[in-house]
Amino acid sequence: MDFERCRRQFQEINLTALIDIVFHLMVFVMLTTTFVVSESMELSLPSGKPSATTASGGAAQIMRILIAQNGMLNVDNQQMNTDGLNSLLVSRLAANPDEKIAIFTTPGVSVQQLVNVMDTVYLTGGRNVQVDKAQ
Numbered sequence: 001m002d003f004e005r006c007r008r009q010f011q012e013i014n015l016t017a018l019i020d021i022v023f024h025l026m027v028f029v030m031l032t033t034t035f036v037v038s039e040s041m042e043l044s045l046p047s048g049k050p051s052a053t054t055a056s057g058g059a060a061q062i063m064r065i066l067i068a069q070n071g072m073l074n075v076d077n078q079q080m081n082t083d084g085l086n087s088l089l090v091s092r093l094a095a096n097p098d099e100k101i102a103i104f105t106t107p108g109v110s111v112q113q114l115v116n117v118m119d120t121v122y123l124t125g126g127r128n129v130q131v132d133k134a135q
Contacts, residue, residue: 062100063092066134067117069108082120089124101126104134 065085066074073085080088092099101121105114114131121129 061096062102063089064102064104065117065121066104066106067109067113068106071113073117082116085117086120086124089121089126093125097125098128099126100128100130102130102132104132106134 064076068074071081073080073082075085075088103114103117103121118129118131
């Protein structure tokens with residue numbers, strides 16, 4: 001017996017819905033993506049070894065900022081708040097933009113207090129910053 005087979009008809013797959021979904025996903029990804037510009041501040045940590053200026057006996061000009069637990073600041077043995085620090089930094093950094101700034105923290109100072117002081121230093125133009133804990 002010889003049966004004659006019917007040829008199958010090929011049905012085209014409709015890609016319109018698939019393309020529509022792909023474009024929706026692409027638009028969703030484009031709208032939800034955020035482009036963050038990260039700003040950072042270079043920070044030099046103490047090495048524990050005396051530097052060349054202090055080893056040779058010459059005292060380098062360093063602005064020392066001590067952060068107390070209550071939020072008060074002691075800048076070169078003068079007590080002040082953050083507004084006073086801001087104005088002092090503006091005047092000192094205008095005269096010498098490369099001035100070294102050492103920030104010391106006492107026990108009990110929160111990280112947020114340290115970050116606030118570092119932000120103040122950074123926003124006024126301080127770039128040569130060192131952080132250490134007070135002894």
